[in-house]
Amino acid sequence: xxxxxxxxxxxxxxxxxxxxxxxxxxxxxxxxxxxxxxxxxxxxxxxxxxxxxxxxxxxxxxxxxxxxxxxxxxxxxxxxxxxxxxxxxxxxxxxxxxxxxxxxxxxxxxxxxxxxxxxxxxxxxxxxxxxxxxxxxxxxxxxxxxxxxxxxxxxxxxxxxxxxxxxxxxxxxxxxxxxx
Ligand code: AMP
Numbered sequence: 013x014x015x016x017x018x019x020x021x022x023x024x025x026x027x028x029x030x031x032x033x034x035x036x037x038x039x040x041x042x043x044x045x046x047x048x049x050x051x052x053x054x055x056x057x058x059x060x061x062x063x064x065x066x067x068x069x070x071x072x073x074x075x076x077x078x079x080x081x082x083x084x085x086x087x088x089x090x091x092x093x094x095x096x097x098x099x100x101x102x103x104x105x106x107x108x109x110x111x112x113x114x115x116x117x118x119x120x121x122x123x124x125x126x127x128x129x130x131x132x133x134x135x136x137x138x139x140x141x142x143x144x145x146x147x148x149x150x151x152x153x154x155x156x157x158x159x160x161x162x163x164x165x166x167x168x169x170x171x172x173x174x175x176x177x178x179x180x181x182x183x184x185x186x187x188x189x190x191x192x
Contacts, residue, residue, distance in 0.1 A: 013030065013034075013036060013091075013092070013093045013094070013114055013115060013116045013117075013118065014093075014094045014097075014098070014114040014116070014117045014118070014191075015027060015030070015093060015094070015095050015117075015118045015119075015120070016117070016118065016119045016120070016184050016187060016188075017119065017120030017121075017122065018120070018122050018124075018127045018176075018177060018180045018181075019127060019131060019173065019176045019177065019180065020127050020130035020131040020134055020168075021120045021122040021127060021130075022120055022122065023040075023095050023096070023120060024040070024095075024143060026118075026120065027040070027093055027095050030093055031093055034091070034093075035090055035091075036090055036091040036092055036093045037086050037087045037090050037091070037092050037093065038093045038095060039078070039081055039082075039087070039092055039093065039094050039095065039097075040095040040096055041074065041077065041078060041094075041095070041096035041097040041099075042095075042096045044077055044078075044081065045059050045063060045069065045077070046063075048077075049063070055073060055076075055077065058073060059073060063166070063167055064166050064167060064172070065167075065172060065175065066167050066171070066172030066173065066174075066175035066176040066179075067175065067179075068099060068100065068179060071100060071102045071103050071106065074097060074099070074103060075103060075106040075107075078094070078097050078103075078107075079110060082110075082112065094114070098187055098190075099179075099180075099183055099187075100183050100186065100187075101183075101186040101187065101190055104186075104187055104190045104191070105190070114191070117187075117188070117191045119184065119188065124177060127173075127177060128170075128173065129147075130145060130148070131168050131173050132168070132170065132173075133145045133146040133147050133148065134164070134165065134168050135151070135162040135163065135164055136162065136163050136164075136165065137151070137158060137161065137162055137163075138161060138163050139161060144162065
């Protein structure tokens, strides 16, 4: 399954439900990349600069990352839910050339102003990976430790968001026309 949606469009939440319901492995390329950056790998360093500005990481790097993950045993056994890939027509073509075609492509449609509000209030707990929103899904008020360690993603700024949203809107059309 491939899932497309704007940044902060609710992909994470839907992916959790889909993975639970169908037993497939949720592969988020954003999460894979953040893990590489955190570990300080060569790929992580190369990708980090693009990510911080909200730009797309080059297709060749992305395809290498995804191809490796799709070959791992859990994914081969259970099937996959790709979240954040393909993001360009070229990435979809690369998948097809590897003989990989999805059974379904899901698209989440969310108005730009909703995305904007969600992004600005989004905070992550680095200890658990849990995502909160300061207004719509606030962290428990009494937990001072949690409140202190909450982080805002580097690319969840208004500036980076404008780039990410414009790129998404441009690319989703290409991806849909590729699969329909
Ligand atoms: P996400 O968590 O899906 O919003 O991804 C965070 C950032 O990782 C994006 O803004 C891009 O810089 C990069 N990224 C994730 N997936 C891809 C992809 N398929 N192609 C290019 N860049 C990607």
